[in-house]
Amino acid sequence: MTNKVMSIMVVGVGGQGVILASELLCEAAMRMGYDVKKSEIHGMAQRGGSVVSSVRYGEKVYSPLITKREADILLSFEQLETLRWLDYIKPEGKIVINDQRIVPMAVAVGQGEYPDVFGILNRVTDKVYKLNGPDIAQQVGDIRAVNVALVGALSIHLDIPMELWRKVIESRVPPETLDINLKAFEMGRTLMKVP
Amino acid sequence: MRVLLSGNEAIARGAYEYGISVATAYPGTPSTEILENMVNYKDNIYCEWAPNEKVAMEVAIGASLGGARALVAMKHVGLNVASDPFLTLSYTGVKGGLVIVSADDPGMHSSQNEQDNRHYARMAKVPMLEPSDSQEAKDYVGIALEISEVFDAPVLLRTTTRVSHTKTVVRLSEREKIPAPSEFERAPGKYVMVPANARMRHIAVEERLERLRQYAEETDINRIEWRDKKVGVITSGISYQYVREAMPDASILKLGMTYPLAENLIRKFANGVETLYVVEELDPFLEEQIKAMGINVIGKEKLPILYEFDQSIIREKLADEKIELKNFLGETQLPPRPPVLCPGCPHRGVFYILKKLKLVVMGDIGCYSLGVAPPLAALDSTVCMGASVGMTFGAELALKENIKGKIVGVIGDSTFIHSGITGLIDIVYNKGASTIIILDNRTTGMTGHQDNPGTGRTLKGERTHQLDLKEVVRAVGIKNVRVIDPYNLEETEKVITEEINKDEPSVIITNRPCVLIVKDEKQNKYRVDAKLCKNCGMCYMVGCSAIYREDNKANIDEIFCAGCGVCAQVCRFNAIKKVGDMDDQ
Numbered sequence: 114m115t116n117k118v119m120s121i122m123v124v125g126v127g128g129q130g131v132i133l134a135s136e137l138l139c140e141a142a143m144r145m146g147y148d149v150k151k152s153e154i155h156g157m158a159q160r161g162g163s164v165v166s167s168v169r170y171g172e173k174v175y176s177p178l179i180t181k182r183e184a185d186i187l188l189s190f191e192q193l194e195t196l197r198w199l200d201y202i203k204p205e206g207k208i209v210i211n212d213q214r215i216v217p218m219a220v221a222v223g224q225g226e227y228p229d230v231f232g233i234l235n236r237v238t239d240k241v242y243k244l245n246g247p248d249i250a251q252q253v254g255d256i257r258a259v260n261v262a263l264v265g266a267l268s269i270h271l272d273i274p275m276e277l278w279r280k281v282i283e284s285r286v287p288p289e290t291l292d293i294n295l296k297a298f299e300m301g302r303t304l305m306k307v308p
Numbered sequence: 309m310r311v312l313l314s315g316n317e318a319i320a321r322g323a324y325e326y327g328i329s330v331a332t333a334y335p336g337t338p339s340t341e342i343l344e345n346m347v348n349y350k351d352n353i354y355c356e357w358a359p360n361e362k363v364a365m366e367v368a369i370g371a372s373l374g375g376a377r378a379l380v381a382m383k384h385v386g387l388n389v390a391s392d393p394f395l396t397l398s399y400t401g402v403k404g405g406l407v408i409v410s411a412d413d414p415g416m417h418s419s420q421n422e423q424d425n426r427h428y429a430r431m432a433k434v435p436m437l438e439p440s441d442s443q444e445a446k447d448y449v450g451i452a453l454e455i456s457e458v459f460d461a462p463v464l465l466r467t468t469t470r471v472s473h474t475k476t477v478v479r480l481s482e483r484e485k486i487p488a489p490s491e492f493e494r495a496p497g498k499y500v501m502v503p504a505n506a507r508m509r510h511i512a513v514e515e516r517l518e519r520l521r522q523y524a525e526e527t528d529i530n531r532i533e534w535r536d537k538k539v540g541v542i543t544s545g546i547s548y549q550y551v552r553e554a555m556p557d558a559s560i561l562k563l564g565m566t567y568p569l570a571e572n573l574i575r576k577f578a579n580g581v582e583t584l585y586v587v588e589e590l591d592p593f594l595e596e597q598i599k600a601m602g603i604n605v606i607g608k609e610k611l612p613i614l615y616e617f618d619q620s621i622i623r624e625k626l627a628d629e630k631i632e633l634k635n636f637l638g639e640t641q642l643p644p645r646p647p648v649l650c651p652g653c654p655h656r657g658v659f660y661i662l663k664k665l666k667l668v669v670m671g672d673i674g675c676y677s678l679g680v681a682p683p684l685a686a687l688d689s690t691v692c693m694g695a696s697v698g699m700t701f702g703a704e705l706a707l708k709e710n711i712k713g714k715i716v717g718v719i720g721d722s723t724f725i726h727s728g729i730t731g732l733i734d735i736v737y738n739k740g741a742s743t744i745i746i747l748d749n750r751t752t753g754m755t756g757h758q759d760n761p762g763t764g765r766t767l768k769g770e771r772t773h774q775l776d777l778k779e780v781v782r783a784v785g786i787k788n789v790r791v792i793d794p795y796n797l798e799e800t801e802k803v804i805t806e807e808i809n810k811d812e813p814s815v816i817i818t819n820r821p822c823v824l825i826v827k828d829e830k831q832n833k834y835r836v837d838a839k840l841c842k843n844c845g846m847c848y849m850v851g852c853s854a855i856y857r858e859d860n861k862a863n864i865d866e867i868f869c870a871g872c873g874v875c876a877q878v879c880r881f882n883a884i885k886k887v888g889d890m891d892d893q
Contacts, residue, residue, distance in 0.1 A: 126645065139475060143312055150441075151312070152474040154417045161853050162647035175552040177474040180620035182631050193643070199636045217645040221856035222683060222848040225643035237636050256867070 118171035120179045121267070124198055125190025126215050127161050130260030133285070134188070135166035137264050140281045141273045142170035152177035163194055188267050190246070190260070191215050192230040199237055208234065209267050209305075211246040211259065242266065242305055249300045255290065258297035265301025275302075313478045315471040316341035318442035319409060321478070322449025323379050324349040327486030328407075330371035331355040332364040334726065335755040336383030337418035338472040339411035343381060343767060344758070350768050352483060357758055357767045360693070360726040361386035365393045365408070372406040372462075373499060375489025377453055381409040384425045385692065389727070391428070394462070398432040399509040400499050401460035401516075404489065405453030409465045411472045414589045415616035418754075420673065420690060422615070424590035429464045429567040433513050435520050436464040436567040437529065438545040442476040444529075448564065451529060459516055459523070466566075468589065470546040470616065521568045529564025532577050540581025541626075542574065542594060542605070547587045547617055554622035554629075569597055578603045585610070585626055589617050649678050651854040652870020654820035655747050657794040658718070659684040660850050660874065661801045667716055667808070670703065672696040672728070674720040675753040675822075684851045693723050697731025700742045713809045717744045721777065722752040722760040729780065735813045736785035743807045743814045746777055747794075750821040757825055781815040788814035795820060797877045823870045832871025833887045836862045840883035847875040847884060 121138065125131040132153060139151045153166035167179040181200045189195035189210045202208065219225045234241050244266040246259035253262075261282065268278055278298065286294045313321060319342050323331055331353050333343040346355040358364035361382040368380035382390060387410045394408065410428065413419040429436035435455050439445040445467065452463035497505050524530060536557040543551050544563040551560060561577040563570070578584050578598075586595045586607040595607035610625045611617070623629040649656050659679040662669050663686035671677060671687040672695060680687040689699055700717030719728045724746050735742050752758040759765040764774030778789050788810060792803050807814035836847075841861045848855060854868035855875055864875070866887065876884040 127647065139312055143310070143477060148477060149312060150474055150476050152470060154469065154473065161645075161650065163645045174476075175549045176554075176619045177470060177476070177546075177549065178618045180618045181633065194645070196637065196640075196642055200633050216856045217643045218648055218851065218853050219643040219645075221853065223845070223857055225641065228637075228640045228642065233636060233638075233640060 116172050118169050118174055119271075120184050121168045121186045121188060122179050122184045122198055122201055123166045123168065123188045123190070124194045125164055125211075126194060127164050129164070129190045130257065131164045131166055131190055134190075134260040134264050135168050137261070137281055137285055138168050138267070139170070140285060141277055142168070144277055144281065145273055147171055148174045150174045150177035163197065165198070186267065186270055188263060190263060193217065193227060196228060196230060196233060202238070205240075206238070207240040207242065207270055208238065209242045209244065209263070209270065210234075211263055212243050213247050213259070242270075244301055244305060246301075249297055249304070253293050253296045253300065255293045255297075258293055261286070261294045262297040262301035265298035266305040268298075268302050269305050309480045310477055311480060312475045313442045313446070314341060314473055314475045315439065315442050315445040315467050316411075316473070317345045318445040318478050319381070319449055319465070319467075320345035320349070321480065322446035323353060325446070325481050325483055326377070326450040326453050327484040328377040328379050328449075328453070329353055329486070329488070330368060330376050330378040331380070332358050332367045332378075333381040334358055334361045334364050334386060335752050335758040336361075336386050336411070337755055338413055338467075338469040339381045339383045339386070339409060340755045340758065341472070342409060347768060355767055357760060359761055361390040362393060365390035365397075368406060368408075369393060369397055369400075372402045372404045373400070374403065374492055376404040377406075377486060378404060379407045379409065379449070381411070383419065384410055384412040384423055385419065385421065387425055387428055389693070394428070395432050396501050397462050398434050398513055399501055399506055401512070402456055402462055403493065405456035406462045407449060407452045407456065407465050408462055409467065412466060412468045412590075414468050417469055420692065422590060424593060425464075425466055426566060426593045427591070429466070432464075433517050434461050434464055434567075435459065435565065436466055437564055438466050438566050439471055439564070440545050440548040440562070441471065442474070442478045444564065445471060446478055448529070451527075455520075455523070459520055461516055461520070464567075466545070468546055468616070517568055521571070524565050524568055524570035525572050527565055530570050530573055531562055532573070533560045533562065534580070535559045537580055538582045539585070540577055540583070541585045541587050542577065542598065543587040544594070545589075547589060550617050550619045550622050551587050553619040555627055563594070566594065569594070571601055574598055574601065575603065578605070587611060587617070587622060587626075646681060647678060648681065648853050649675065649684075649851065650823055650870070651852050651868045652823035652872040654749055654794045654818055654823065654872075655679060656684070656850055656852065656872070657797050657800055657874045658745060658747060658818060659686045660878070661797060661804060662686045662716065662718075664801070665804065667714055668703065668711065670696040670700040670715070670717040672717075672719040672723050674723050674747075676718055676720060676747050677754075679718075681851070683849045694719070694727030694731060697728045697742075697744055698734060700744065701731070701735045701738075701740045704740060704742055715742075716804065716808060717742060719744065719746055720753070721746060721748040721750065721762045724777070725761050725775065729784065732781065732786065732815070733784045740813055741811050743804070743816065745804070745816045745818070748777055748817050748819065751825055753822050757822065777817055786813055786815045788812055790814065790816045791819050792816055793820065794818040795872050795874060797874060823872070833866050833869045834864055834871060834873060834876055834884050835866065835887045835890060836864055837883045837885055837890060840881050842881050842883070844880065846878045846880060850874050850878055
């Protein structure tokens with residue numbers, strides 16, 4: 114098979130900016146000249162529920178969906194949400210994870226426990242790349258920049274040049290937030306390079 | 309130019325490129341973004357949110373008979389509402405090309421049922437096209453308009469969630485110049501469906517179907533892709549993509565037009581392969597028709613009738629490829645994270661009180677459907693748009709004095725305007741005494757904040773007359789009209805208790821807009837005073853995702869807190885206070 118397709122799942126909680134992150138990724142892949150497909154569910158998911166967006170790109174992409182054992186990379190915006198999608202990662206796949214907890218209602222009211230996420234991930238793969246997104250967002254001065262910082266962290270695992278990312282971000286974020294978002298992207302990218 | 313568009317964005321673009329000048333809809337997932345994006349072309353296309361799908365359909369029919377190219381979009385259950393005009397529209401035919409988009413939701417990601425709207429094409433005897441990506445979604449708008457005008461028929465453009473909400477690469481073109489109509493061309497024999505005319509038109513419909521069958525044989529949107537002839541698959545829509553992915557060597561008959569079917573083409577394909585499958589989500593719509601042609605085909609005996617497909621289902625069921633999974637989680641149970649009412653949602657206080665009063669609650673379609681989830685768990689029915697009103701009355705008729713003072717109906721503002729008003733007229737007319745609560749949050753919330761007649765703004769963002777719900781319910785004959793602040797639990801409880809015990813019908817209207825459309829000032833946030841918190845758990849019972857337990861105390865996440873104060877009112881120890889009112893600050 115010569116038609117190599119890259120499959121990236123972006124997961125998190127409604128309101129975290131999962132959709133914008135996957136939009137940036139798609140736009141970058143398209144400007145690289147790839148065929149791109151992105152699928153997600155709108156509607157009820159925006160009300161604080163689990164969100165998943167599937168991005169696939171390559172010479173030719175048929176299905177927009179990523180099924181079990183197909184994801185090259187899982188980009189997770191929230192610790193617990195990472196665990197819902199472990200079956201979807203390829204045996205050699207990578208996990209880029211935001212070191213943030215958002216406690217689900219069930220746990221908040223004392224029904225169920227928030228699991229030991231990194232303990233479980235250690236059993237899955239050693240290719241876990243952790244980023245403290247909220248910390249970066251705080252440093253750049255806008256809590257909403259977590260998503261762009263995470264795309265920055267993701268970017269070192271992809272074959273897309275920095276200059277292209279810059280153009281994509283320019284085209285997709287409001288002009289007044291451009292500097293903050295570029296800074297968050299670069300911090301995410303830089304911190305991910307340092308082990 | 310190459311751009312990434314969702315199926316919905318591509319349909320809007322197609323409407324622009326192919327000269328549509330009137331587009332209407334009522335919001336409904338997964339169709340909503342079609343009209344939301346149509347606004348981008350408002351200089352060329354008049355676009356509107358109609359009060360419901362039936363009206364949207366009728367406006368589009370009028371535009372078509374007036375000579376304009378028109379499009380009307382809705383979710384699958386929306387076509388139920390619009391089915392009355394739709395089925396007779398088949399008889400009248402069109403003047404300007406008319407496209408009806410039905411966005412189905414296999415898997416019920418955001419729907420109350422999983423009906424397969426392909427049956428509507430067969431029932432109405434109208435042509436149906438099914439795109440399998442965004443490029444086709446755009447192109448098929450043009451093909452649908454051409455078919456519509458050549459065959460004098462409305463055309464059903466049927467999508468599913470994974471086409472509507474998947475972005476794929478699309479090439480853009482310029483807008484076709486379509487001359488504007490100058491006068492209404494009268495044709496009463498064709499447009500006035502009194503029985504004598506309708507009998508003649510039914511003949512025309514059957515003849516049209518024959519001509520469309522011939523078209524289906526010739527159109528290139530039905531095409532055979534010959535590969536290995538051991539296995540052949542007949543498929544359409546998004547399933548085509550899954551089959552290409554899962555069975556790259558199989559020969560495929562891809563049907564872009566799925567009603568009426570191209571029988572000769574199907575027969576030719578069937579004769580060319582050893583084993584023939586039909587891959588379609590939901591009902592065996594193609595399968596049963598192909599079997600009726602006397603062709604041996606394998607479909608639902610191998611593939612599910614439920615929910616949506618993906619490539620792994622095709623691999624497993626048709627190619628016998630199974631994947632091994634490891635149990636990474638061991639004994640760990642993952643807490644679920646379903647959608648919840650937002651912090652500060654004005655519905656929360658109402659549902660808290662309804663649960664406290666142990667009332668039977670007839671619900672409706674909207675964000676407040678989330679009132680079914682624990683800990684609020686205060687909803688006893690959800691059927692369709694507008695149903696809560698009539699169902700409340702019906703339950704009272706069944707249970708008489710046994711349910712007096714123990715039942716209410718709840719409905720949203722947009723939903724009430726959509727189809728709750730007629731139910732309320734029924735209650736007044738037939739001397740009921742029901743209490744209906746209109747949760748007026750000044751928007752169409754669940755589908756993502758679309759305007760409606762109650763918001764005073766149009767889809768195009770213009771100011772318009774704002775429908776006054778109080779005046780409307782008074783006008784239908786409701787004497788007991790109460791307006792409450794749902795953030796005030798005491799008032800909410802008092803008013804609901806008073807109204808449910810009356811011998812006349814009542815309407816209670818809440819007055820807080822959706823918390824997501826009104827920016828809240830910062831000083832309103834609440835905080836738990838750990839010294840006073842006894843960890844009794846009462847505040848958890850309001851079901852707010854900003855409240856969590858830590859170190860055996862309640863805590864409030866101030867980033868999420870919207871400052872509604874409902875939790876502070878349920879705390880018996882006065883431990884929840886406004887930030888700024890705390891003793892130690």
